[in-house]
Amino acid sequence: MNSTPWLSLTIWIPILFGLAVLMFSDRHAALVRKLSLVGALFGLAVSIPLYVGFNTQTSAMQFVEFSRWIPRFNINYNLGVDGISLLFILLNSFITVLVVLAGWESIQKRVAQYMAAFLIMSGLLNGVFAALDAMLFYVFFEATLIPMYLVIGVWGGPNRVYAAVKFFLYTLLGSLLMLVAFLYLFDQSGGSFSILDWHKLPIAMTPQILLFFAFFLAFAVKVPMWPVHTWLPDAHVEAPTGGSAVLAAILLKLGAYGFIRFSLPVLPDASHALSGFMIALSLIAVVYIGLVAIAQTDMKKLIAYSSIAHMGFVTLGFFIFNAYGMEGALVQMVSHGFVSAAMFLCVGVMYDRMHSRNIADYGGVVNTMPKFAALMMLFAMANCGLPATSGFVGEFMVILGAVKYNFWIGFLAATTLIFGAAYTLWMYKRVIFGAVANDHVAKLKDIGAREFLVLALLALAVLGMGLYPQPFTEVMHASVNDLLQHLTVSKL
Amino acid sequence: MNFTMPNLLPAYPEIFLLIMVSIILVVDLFLPQRLRFVTYALTQLALLGSAMLTLDVAVLTQGIATYTFSNMFVADLMGHVLKIGAYIALFTTLVYSRAYLADRGMWKGEFFALVLFALMGMMVMISANHFLTLYLGLELLSLSLYALVALDRDSARSTEAAMKYFVLGALASGLLLYGMSMIYGATGTLDISQVAYAIGTANPNKIVLTFGLVFLVSGMAFKLGVVPFHMWIPDVYHGAPTAMTLIIGSAPKLAAFAMAMRLLVLGLLGLAVDWQQMLVIMAVLSMALGNLAAIAQTNIKRMLAYSTISHMGFMLLGLLAGVVNGNWLNAPDAYSAAMFYVVIYVLTTLGTFGMVLLLSRAGFEAENLDDFKGLNARSPWYAFIMLLLMFSLAGVPPTVGFYAKLSVLQPLLAADMTWLAVVAVLFSLIGAFYYLRIVKLMYFDEPTDTAPIAPSLDVSVLISVNGLAVLALGIMPQSLMALCYYSIKAL
Numbered sequence: 007m008n009s010t011p012w013l014s015l016t017i018w019i020p021i022l023f024g025l026a027v028l029m030f031s032d033r034h035a036a037l038v039r040k041l042s043l044v045g046a047l048f049g050l051a052v053s054i055p056l057y058v059g060f061n062t063q064t065s066a067m068q069f070v071e072f073s074r075w076i077p078r079f080n081i082n083y084n085l086g087v088d089g090i091s092l093l094f095i096l097l098n099s100f101i102t103v104l105v106v107l108a109g110w111e112s113i114q115k116r117v118a119q120y121m122a123a124f125l126i127m128s129g130l131l132n133g134v135f136a137a138l139d140a141m142l143f144y145v146f147f148e149a150t151l152i153p154m155y156l157v158i159g160v161w162g163g164p165n166r167v168y169a170a171v172k173f174f175l176y177t178l179l180g181s182l183l184m185l186v187a188f189l190y191l192f193d194q195s196g197g198s199f200s201i202l203d204w205h206k207l208p209i210a211m212t213p214q215i216l217l218f219f220a221f222f223l224a225f226a227v228k229v230p231m232w233p234v235h236t237w238l239p240d241a242h243v244e245a246p247t248g249g250s251a252v253l254a255a256i257l258l259k260l261g262a263y264g265f266i267r268f269s270l271p272v273l274p275d276a277s278h279a280l281s282g283f284m285i286a287l288s289l290i291a292v293v294y295i296g297l298v299a300i301a302q303t304d305m306k307k308l309i310a311y312s313s314i315a316h317m318g319f320v321t322l323g324f325f326i327f328n329a330y331g332m333e334g335a336l337v338q339m340v341s342h343g344f345v346s347a348a349m350f351l352c353v354g355v356m357y358d359r360m361h362s363r364n365i366a367d368y369g370g371v372v373n374t375m376p377k378f379a380a381l382m383m384l385f386a387m388a389n390c391g392l393p394a395t396s397g398f399v400g401e402f403m404v405i406l407g408a409v410k411y412n413f414w415i416g417f418l419a420a421t422t423l424i425f426g427a428a429y430t431l432w433m434y435k436r437v438i439f440g441a442v443a444n445d446h447v448a449k450l451k452d453i454g455a456r457e458f459l460v461l462a463l464l465a466l467a468v469l470g471m472g473l474y475p476q477p478f479t480e481v482m483h484a485s486v487n488d489l490l491q492h493l494t495v496s497k498l
Numbered sequence: 499m500n501f502t503m504p505n506l507l508p509a510y511p512e513i514f515l516l517i518m519v520s521i522i523l524v525v526d527l528f529l530p531q532r533l534r535f536v537t538y539a540l541t542q543l544a545l546l547g548s549a550m551l552t553l554d555v556a557v558l559t560q561g562i563a564t565y566t567f568s569n570m571f572v573a574d575l576m577g578h579v580l581k582i583g584a585y586i587a588l589f590t591t592l593v594y595s596r597a598y599l600a601d602r603g604m605w606k607g608e609f610f611a612l613v614l615f616a617l618m619g620m621m622v623m624i625s626a627n628h629f630l631t632l633y634l635g636l637e638l639l640s641l642s643l644y645a646l647v648a649l650d651r652d653s654a655r656s657t658e659a660a661m662k663y664f665v666l667g668a669l670a671s672g673l674l675l676y677g678m679s680m681i682y683g684a685t686g687t688l689d690i691s692q693v694a695y696a697i698g699t700a701n702p703n704k705i706v707l708t709f710g711l712v713f714l715v716s717g718m719a720f721k722l723g724v725v726p727f728h729m730w731i732p733d734v735y736h737g738a739p740t741a742m743t744l745i746i747g748s749a750p751k752l753a754a755f756a757m758a759m760r761l762l763v764l765g766l767l768g769l770a771v772d773w774q775q776m777l778v779i780m781a782v783l784s785m786a787l788g789n790l791a792a793i794a795q796t797n798i799k800r801m802l803a804y805s806t807i808s809h810m811g812f813m814l815l816g817l818l819a820g821v822v823n824g825n826w827l828n829a830p831d832a833y834s835a836a837m838f839y840v841v842i843y844v845l846t847t848l849g850t851f852g853m854v855l856l857l858s859r860a861g862f863e864a865e866n867l868d869d870f871k872g873l874n875a876r877s878p879w880y881a882f883i884m885l886l887l888m889f890s891l892a893g894v895p896p897t898v899g900f901y902a903k904l905s906v907l908q909p910l911l912a913a914d915m916t917w918l919a920v921v922a923v924l925f926s927l928i929g930a931f932y933y934l935r936i937v938k939l940m941y942f943d944e945p946t947d948t949a950p951i952a953p954s955l956d957v958s959v960l961i962s963v964n965g966l967a968v969l970a971l972g973i974m975p976q977s978l979m980a981l982c983y984y985s986i987k988a989l
Contacts, residue, residue: 182923
């Protein structure tokens with residue numbers, strides 16, 4: 007066990023920097039930006055020892071911290087990571103740096119509040135992934151709603167109020183039922199909110215099914231799964247670029263993480279019994295939402311739908327109960343974190359210049375922004391799962407797992423390679439290639455050093471993960487195997 | 499005839515307060531308007547003194563319930579905590595409303611005397627161990643409040659509100675008295691502990707007892723303001739000057755909670771099966787009506803009035819989960835959850851109405867939701883405070899409102915009333931909508947009113963403390979939870 011509380015540092019350093027940033031008014035915008043960047047980098051720096059010091063041989067929780075918090079309800083400040091949550095803390099800390107950089111110039115109004123919202127959210131998200139106490143998890147999970155609500159509502163597009171309220175209420179609906187489920191488990195376990203205790207708690211079938219649906223609502227809204235996905239396109243379209251990036255890269259992962267941390271291990275029998283239902287919803291997301299994405303005329307909406315389709319892959323991977331599926335889904339989550347953030351940042355780059363997200367307003371961007379076009383090409387390829395990019399690894403593993411589980415499920419899942427290519431590349435073609443469409447495009451300036459840095463970092467991540475995924479997969483092996491082992495034992 | 503002096507120690511705070519009110523009444527007569535701050539200072543001093551005496555009594559009695567005046571009066575830990583809550587609430591109220599009242603010509607001696615009399619009423623209610631003591635306290639409180647609502651005598655709206663409050667309040671008092679008389683008829687005693695004893699052992703007439711219970715619960719429900727006895731709340735909250743709304747909406751809820759505890763739990767626990775069913779209906783209706791009607795409001799005072807109704811309904815959930823199938827194991831959890839809920843509710847309400855007062859100025863009443871538009875642009879700090887308060891009312895962590903909801907839901911689950919918990923969370927989802935709307939107005943909209951917000955130092959410090967307390971207690975709720983738990987456990 008480690009004496010330095012690294013996990014606490016990854017949670018509280020961004021939050022403290024966020025609060026510090028809040029103290030400045032817009033007159034000190036330049037200082038605010040620098041301070042935020044320092045905070046984000048510092049947050050990233052303290053998350054690196056987690057990876058370096060991580061023991062890949064064990065599935066036990068590492069870097070565990072424990073202190074009594076609310077003894078009245080036996081709620082503890084209990085943190086720890088295993089191979090599953092570790093990657094998301096790293097991903098989140100990394101994306102936060104990019105988001106701060108991406109908002110450097112495009113945000114001119116209430117800079118301090120904008121940066122603070124993202125830094126605080128980053129800390130809270132690390133808290134969600136590190137929490138081993140269900141109530142601590144819940145507090146962090148819910149608290150992330152507040153900054154995101156403000157980010158969408160204050161810096162968003164014209165329909166931002168609708169999108170912000172819809173985002174908040176949808177998520178709250180799910181999580182309130184999850185709260186009831188938590189309290190039920192608290193009661194059943196004789197007064198414990200410890201997630202690891204719940205993993206061992208025997209539960210009868212009927213309560214398992216009911217709890218499964220309570221969790222399902224909370225997490226499916228977050229993922230989001232069809233048919234509770236409708237808030238996502240609205241939120242994505244209206245949110246500022248940074249908001250979309252964090253939403254797609256991290257917030258969506260909370261839902262999937264919830265399934266893997268709560269639904270599967272706490273309710274293994276219900277998970278098995280309802281796997282058909284979950285697989286069906288996942289396939290609908292992959293196939294139907296994939297088709298919906300093709301029809302979009304708004305770039306952000308298109309990427310939002312593509313996110314839903316990709317997350318359908320993740321839930322599919324979880325509920326086919328084999329190592330390929332599970333690890334593929336986790337890889338897909340991390341990869342989607344990089345790729346979707348990159349895609350949204352690309353749209354942000356264009357939006358900053360043209361103030362339009364309409365595909366029809368573009369055309370021939372490659373002529374004026376060659377560097378940008380090259381980078382976006384890479385992300386578009388990753389988005390449709392081209393080999394040698396990170397998108398391929400996860401999708402391929404999930405498809406392998408699915409074929410092993412049932413050929414036709416694997417077959418349907420594999421259609422994503424076609425649909426994904428169709429909507430991504432068609433959009434790319436319309437926006438980037440062709441003759442210069444209008445005067446606005448003709449006047450475009452290529453990306454500057456800051457934008458290049460942001461996209462290049464993501465490009466490195468996408469390529470690195472695609473060419474050499476082992477550093478990502480090796481940390482999760484032990485935990486995934488343990489989870490699969492756990493899932494074979496009935497809790498009835 | 500042999501007269502023995504009763505033990506006055508448990509009643510020291512009340513006695514001190516009475517002396518102080520008398521002094522304030524007389525001193526104020528000789529003060530010109532420009533020296534009115536002396537009355538104000540004396541009033542705050544009276545609150546401070548009462549608080550110290552209450553602490554003293556708590557220490558001297560070691561928190562053990564001490565009875566006096568032939569068991570008509572009790573000083574116990576729950577009473578001490580609630581009384582101190584009431585002092586803090588009134589202290590805060592007076593600070594918040596000073597500028598508001600001065601601007602509107604209500605900065606007068608009567609105001610202070612009435613506030614302190616209302617406080618005394620609350621204290622007597624909180625410490626009552628006898629139906630008559632309870633009733634006396636209640637009437638002292640109510641009559642002072644009626645007068646306070648009507649204090650702005652040239653305002654037709656306030657007078658109307660006072661009239662409505664008085665008529666309905668008198669009716670409720672009548673119901674309460676009628677219920678008490680029936681219970682007296684069935685058990686032969688008005689002493690709350692004796693009533694409990696009689697119900698447990700003497701096998702009194704069940705029909706009379708149940709009838710009495712219904713009236714008692716109705717009277718109590720009126721004071722708490724839960725459906726179907728809520729009609730006065732929106733009109734009075736809206737009609738009364740905002741400072742008076744703050745007085746009505748904060749500390750008296752603590753007293754009403756004490757009344758519910760003394761009557762239902764200490765007196766009529768033997769009838770828990772009957773009153774719990776009534777509370778279920780009232781709680782569900784209150785949460786439904788309160789939350790749904792609040793959505794339609796454009797006036798913030800009316801919106802908060804309906805929100806009060808829903809919160810009191812939620813609080814009842816704690817009271818009704820105490821006894822399960824005759825088993826009392828759940829009782830301290832459930833009742834202390836209700837107490838925690840009320841205390842937190844009062845804390846949050848103080849802040850919200852404080853913000854309404856803060857935005858009002860001479861000749862301008864900030865009472866429409868739109869008056870909060872663009873507050874973030876006008877003053878980021880106060881917008882942040884209001885944001886915390888709103889999220890606390892909505893029950894979103896990390897604010898303390900979440901733990902209030904959590905602690906009420908937990909005993910419900912333990913009492914196998916999962917459906918009720920689900921209903922409660924669904925209605926609080928609806929509630930979240932209108933709290934979010936305030937946040938939306940403050941943060942997403944541009945201001946229409948650009949007058950500077952410049953409260954005096956004491957107001958700005960206190961409201962900041964108030965708002966941050968909501969956050970701080972949300973991060974560290976243990977001590978207050980434990981305090982509530984031990985207060986109830988010691989009953």
